[in-house]
Amino acid sequence: MLSRRASSGMMVDINWMTGGKQGSGIDSALGLFARLMMKFGYNVFGYREYFSNIKGMHSFFTVRVSDKNISSIPSTVDIAVFFDKESVLGETNKRGEPIQDGHMKDVKPGGTLIVDTSVDRTKIGRNDINVVQVDFDRIIGAAATKLKLPSNNVSIAKNIICVAVSAFMMGFKLEDIDAAIKKEFAKKPVTVIDMDIAVADEAFGYITESGLKPVMKLESRAGSDLLYMEGFTAAAIGKAIAGCKMQVYYPITPATDESAFIESHPEFGMRVVQPESELAVIAMATGAAHAGFRVSTSTSGPGLSLMTETITYAGMCEIPVVVVDHQRGAPATGQPTRTEQGDLMFAVHQGHGDFGRMVVAPGSIEEYIEVVANAFNYAERYQLPVIVLGEKSVAQASSSMPRDYVQKFKSDYRVDRGKLSPTGGDTYKRFEFTEDNISPRVVMGGPGGVEWITGDEHDEYGHIDEDPNNRNRMMEKRNSKYDLIISELKKEEKYSITGDPKKADLLVVSWGGPCGAISEAVSGRKNIAFLRVKVIMPLDPDIAKIISSAKNSVCVEQNISGQLRQHIAATSGVLIRNQILKYNGRLMRYDEVSAALDEILKGKNKVVLNGY
Amino acid sequence: MAISIKELTSNEDSDWCPGCGDFGILLSVKNAMIAAQLDPHKTVIVSGIGCSSKLPHFINANGVHTLHGRAIPFAEGIKLANPELSVIVDSGDGDTYGIGAGHFVSAGRRNVDVKMFIHDNGVYSLTKGQASPTLPEGRKAKSMPTPNINGALNPLAIALMAGYTFVARTESYNVKEQTEIMAKALKHKGLALVDILQGCPTYNAAYTSANWFAQHTHKLPETFDGKVKNPKDTKEVNEKRMNALGVLLGETPDSMATGVFFDWENSDTFEERFMSRGIKPPSSQSIAGKDNASTIQLDAALDSISVKD
Known part of the structure; x- marks a missing residue:
């Protein structure tokens, strides 16, 4: 049996896992458990693995709980809880091939596996772990009777039992768990609170009656003001800080979460538009960026592929557009819900021809805020498209983040719009040759001048020009920004x-x-x-x-x-x-x-x- | 501020073929801008790719010459970012009804206040005369090896069903009618399509000459009623749509009407939908304060992910 006492100064580093069929309610267990641990004063790092499916396929969630700063998870866990048999023992398809081989193997020697009473203990084997059996259906049945609802309607709340029993087994006091979970429920829509509270009450009653004994001795500790931050949320916050005022997107896993978060926060003042395709997305975004405003999109590999031609246009016309690619398994449809870093060479070479561009990559949830916010400054300073290469392993990971971190980043951040002015005057040339290869930009519609752009090779005014000498100079202008970028960016940015x-x-x-x-x-x-x-x-x-x-x-x-x-x-x-x-x-x-x-x-x- | 044709003329020389219908369209666009009193500094002409799409270079207003098929979403993006700009899409039939057809249809769902002036000559001229989406089946333009094996689509009927609030057709050599219709479109609040039957003397002279248009087009009858009087009356809106569709379904490629088929000015533009949700355009929001610090208020967003009680 594990015995770790938080208050004695020993390091706390506990890994927890749950899982089950998608749509069974288990999906929300990760957030609930992680937030509960954060309420008890611990740092968390959480990750979800799931199929590209709405209901029925197997998903599982891992949360690491620690009193130190953490940025990933290990392969095995200290405590795991599942209310369905398949999650424990594995499952096969019609042809007898494994869909997933069961999580009983994922528990460390000496760890604890909490399963339903219907699971045959002998099938688990694993004499090196502690198996605890909980009668999930009895708890649900009792709650259903109180609520005068059929059990089937209440079983969606089994995730609460998983969380409550796990926290109890880890050593937290039942009354603390009760209070913390109910405070979490208070943030939910009124319609689901009654059911959640009834199930929680029955779970607590069951724990008391059943004589379960904790296997660890974690204690609630004083914590700082923590945010439950997911990678996509961090990307959205980076955009908000940068002053992005329009987000154009087409639904795609795992990027859509970012746009949904933005749309649910109208105080960001971002116009969220969901047009008919990624072709439209990037054209809208590039048009709005050319008009003089900070605008972005969020996509994944297949979407980035579709955006290619217009990204070459943004390169050709030196338009500061920011594209966030939350990479997923590729090529083609690949593995929509799984992670990969398969788009680097594509982003670096994307499109026909040569043009100036930047590709940047956040390596953590914190960096999603920083790199995304900086991308807007890069785009406008150097007047080129910037591709932010995120990925599912960060976008859909979650971690505790001190609120101060975000606030400090925001107060340190400076909006740098480069050579942007309200008007260019009557002799304005959008693509004027300059020493640093960056031409003055204007907000379209200002008094005193008009401007032209074209995806054809163009002269300084932005009119079509096929003169070979002009071609040389324009090609050199667009492709010679890199030395400037390398010399201007701070080392820690690079x-x-x-x-x-x-x-x-x-x-x-x-x-x-x-x-x-x-x-x-x-x-x-x-x-x-x-x-x-x-x-x-x-x-x-x-x-x-x-x-x-x-x-x-x-x-x-x-x-x-x-x-x-x-x-x-x-x-x-x-x-x-x-x-x-x-x-x-x-x-x-x-x-x-x-x-x-x-x-x-x-x-x-x-x-x-x-x-x- | 009155502007003149001269002031609207840029220093760029056009490279269209002699006799091209685009000259008439160019003149009509300038006339209509004057009639609608557009400020060239606050006007943006967005085009795709093709002969017609070179037009923005020849007008002294902001010009955004984009990619093949993408003029519409570029224009929508510009208008959504800065609704003070008057945004015109001036592009071709292949661009709009072929490679950009998805955007053409979907624009109707949004009713962004953008005006489309579409040069419709039945051929892809800049690539030397292949069939466009409006060339009728069996018709053979000059450089086509065999007659058209694809059928034609009806852009006006599609626009009507997609949600366009102004649908019209005119003809490139008739500058007077074009000017009138384009000016109406520019004054209309909401998404407008003006399909312009355009002469291509090089690749489709047989079916798009001034003479051919004179024989094969006619004005919508005076009695035709496509104007919605009560914008909130759905029944009336659909009656007027039916009137327009009735005319279109009765046409043949050799007999087509010009005029305003449908005109439904309502207060449901995309801009108004955003404003009713309290989301102002990027152009009326400042993003940097003192010392260029970020001005965003993050408290509500951070509260929503805070675990503090």
Whole structure:
């Protein structure tokens, strides 16, 4: 039995899991449990794995609870709770092939598995774990009787039993759980509160009667003012801070959450438009950006593919449009609900022809705010499209974040609109040749001048021009902004380093989602340095120098072809020696990254991760 | 502020073929801008790709020459960002009814206050004369190897059913009628389609010459009624739609009416829908305060994700 006492100064680091059929109510257990733990003063990191399906398929949720700062989850958990048999034992399809092989294997030795009384204990095996059986149907039945409702109508609230029993088993006081859960319910629509309270009351009664004993001794502690922050919410908040006033989107998993969050906050003053296609989305956004306003869209790989031609137009006409790509499993429809970093090379090369663009990548939920907000400044300062490469492993991860962090970021942020003025005057030239290749921009409709743009090659006025000398100068103008960008951006905006790359035995290089797992995997290992890249395009030449100076290097990526590694090699000639890759669609866990790093240190060149 | 044709004429030379219907359209657009008293600084002409889509370069107003098929969403984006701008889509039939057909139909669901002047000559001229979506089946334009195997669609009927609030047809060599109809469209509040039968003397002379139009088009009869008097009366709106559809269904490719088929000015533009929800346009919101600090109020959003009781 685990025994961890929070108050004795021992580190708290508990992992919890639940799961079940989608649409069975289990989907909301993650948020409820995570928020409960935050109310008790702990940090959380949560993640959801689910199928591209509305009802019936298996989804599961992992929440890590800790008193330190955390940024990922491990492969196994301390406590797991499931009200359906399939989640525990696994399930197969009609052809007898496994759909999922059951979560009984995911509980650590010495851990606790809470299951329904109908599950045959002998089928679980696992004599190294503690199995607790709870009569879910009895609790639901009792609540249903009180509510005078059929049991079927109430079973949607089984997730509350999962959360209440788990918190009790972890050692929290029943009255604290009761109070905290009911405060959470108070935020819900009135129609569901009665049922939730009835089920919670029955669950608490059942726990008391059944003589269950906690397996841990966690205690409620004083906490700071925490936000339950999901990656997509962070992206939305980054846009709000930047002054984005229009969000155009087409529904796509896993990006839609961001637009829905924005639309549910009219105080942001963002016009949310859902037109007929991604073709329309990017054209609307680019039109509005050209008119002189901060505007954005949010999509995933298939949507970004459809937007391609207009992104080349934004490049050709030097229009500051910000596109957030929450990457998912690709190509084609790929794995809509799973994670991948398969769009880097696409974003870097997207479209026909050469034009200036930026590609940036947040590596954590915090960075989603920062990188997205900065993207608007980059777009307007350098007058080009900016692609933000997010990914499902961050967009749909959740974590506790101090409210102060967001407020401080906002108060430190400065809106930089570059060379934008209200009017250009009668002799205004939209594409005037200048020393730094950035022409003055105006808000369309101002007095004193008009402007033209065209996707054809154009002269300084924006009229079609096929003169070869003009062509050379315009091509050079659009493609020569990179030195300026690299020289103006602060180092910490472009990349960050922990450890000493020259002295370390191994330099880990990565970008985006895997950074959370890597930073935990290398924490405390002085022989490993870590370089995380945030600005992918243009790539700071110092990055290649740092890699060259390292004794040994490995690139960790959530794709099959090592796209950052290719990009660094293509732009600098420097090839990162080794690779750790994962492309099964599932989030990188810090323990599997740590084990893979050991193998690289032992001399292996390539490790492919396959953790679920 | 009265403006003149001269002031509306840019320094760019047009490169259309001699006798092209686009010249008549260009003149009519300028006439209509004057008649509707548009301020060129606050006017944006958005086009797609093709001969017709070069038109914005020849007018001294803001010009946004976009991609093939995308003029409509570019225009909608501009109008939603800054409703003070008068936004005109001036594009071709292939652009609007072919590659951009999805946008053409969906625009009707939003009733964004944008006016579309569509050059409809039945061919893709800039790529040397292939059939456009309005070329009737069996008709063979000059450079086509064989007669058209696709059928034609009816843009006016589609617009009527999609939700356009102003639907009209005119003809490129008839500058007087075009000017009148375009000016009406510009003054109309809401989404307007003006389909302009356009002469292409190079690739479709047989069916789009001034002479052919004179013989094969006629004005809508005086008795025709397509104007909605009570904008809230759904029954009347549909009666007027039926009147317009009745005329269109009775036409053949060799006999078409010009004039305003449908005119329903109502207060349900996309702009008004946003304003009724309290979401102001980007153009009337400031985003930076003192020292360029962000002015957004985050409290409500942060409260919604806070775990504090």
